[in-house]
Amino acid sequence: MDAKTLARRLRGDLAAAGIEISHSLALELVAHQQGAKDWNTLAAAGGAARVAAGPSVPVLRVMSMEVALPFYVGFLGFTLDWEHMFDVGMPVYAQVSWASATIHLSEHYGDGSPNGVAWIPVADVKELHRRLNAQEDRPIRPGIDADAPGGPTLTVTDPYGNILRFAETL
Incomplete structure (x- = not known):
């Protein structure tokens, strides 16, 4: 799932709990969760297309x-x-x-x-x-x-x- 979709979900889930945030703040929060400094850094690293994942574990x-x-x-x-x-x-x-x-x-x-x-x-x-x-x-x-x-x-x-x-x- 890409980072923009995660940001939309985060924003929607928070809104359902009565917490309103802007889409740009949701993007920043997702970037931080992925270990990036900010949204621009994550997007430049390809995070806009896909979210980084850890190694697979057999x-x-x-x-x-x-x-x-x-x-x-x-x-x-x-x-x-x-x-x-x-x-x-x-x-x-x-x-x-x-x-x-x-x-x-x-x-x-x-x-x-x-x-x-x-x-x-x-x-x-x-x-x-x-x-x-x-x-x-x-x-x-x-x-x-x-x-x-x-x-x-x-x-x-x-x-x-x-x-x-x-x-x-x-």
């Missing part, structure tokens, strides 16, 4: 966090950022991150099926390969595909068949 289906987290955090070196459960005994939804990569792991049945794929750019795939294979209790022994289409790629499969492709872009 959601990978796992059956048990008790199995998935030791793999992602212990073996791969991701950090557990947070976990969420609506109530005791309900499925868990968690976020793990590593460098600039963020992945959501979900036990929820409706959040897909195992065998998903996430492509993760890395600065040094050989160093990652060395680090993973240096672990004594490693659950797998991944190799590097030097001729992969996205650059040298280390492919790792988690306990639920989800594939993580760590690629060093050339």
Whole structure:
């Protein structure tokens, strides 16, 4: 949705709540929400045509966090950022991150099926390969595909068949 449409919606919603603002103020507020200094800056950056969005985050289906987290955090070196459960005994939804990569792991049945794929750019795939294979209790022994289409790629499969492709872009 473009920024002008967001400004019209904002103005309409505020009017419905009894707060009247000008269209130009609504544009300025939308620009600030998008991290721009003002409307002119957002418009010059293309914000008039589309609103900036963050990076996409893959959601990978796992059956048990008790199995998935030791793999992602212990073996791969991701950090557990947070976990969420609506109530005791309900499925868990968690976020793990590593460098600039963020992945959501979900036990929820409706959040897909195992065998998903996430492509993760890395600065040094050989160093990652060395680090993973240096672990004594490693659950797998991944190799590097030097001729992969996205650059040298280390492919790792988690306990639920989800594939993580760590690629060093050339």
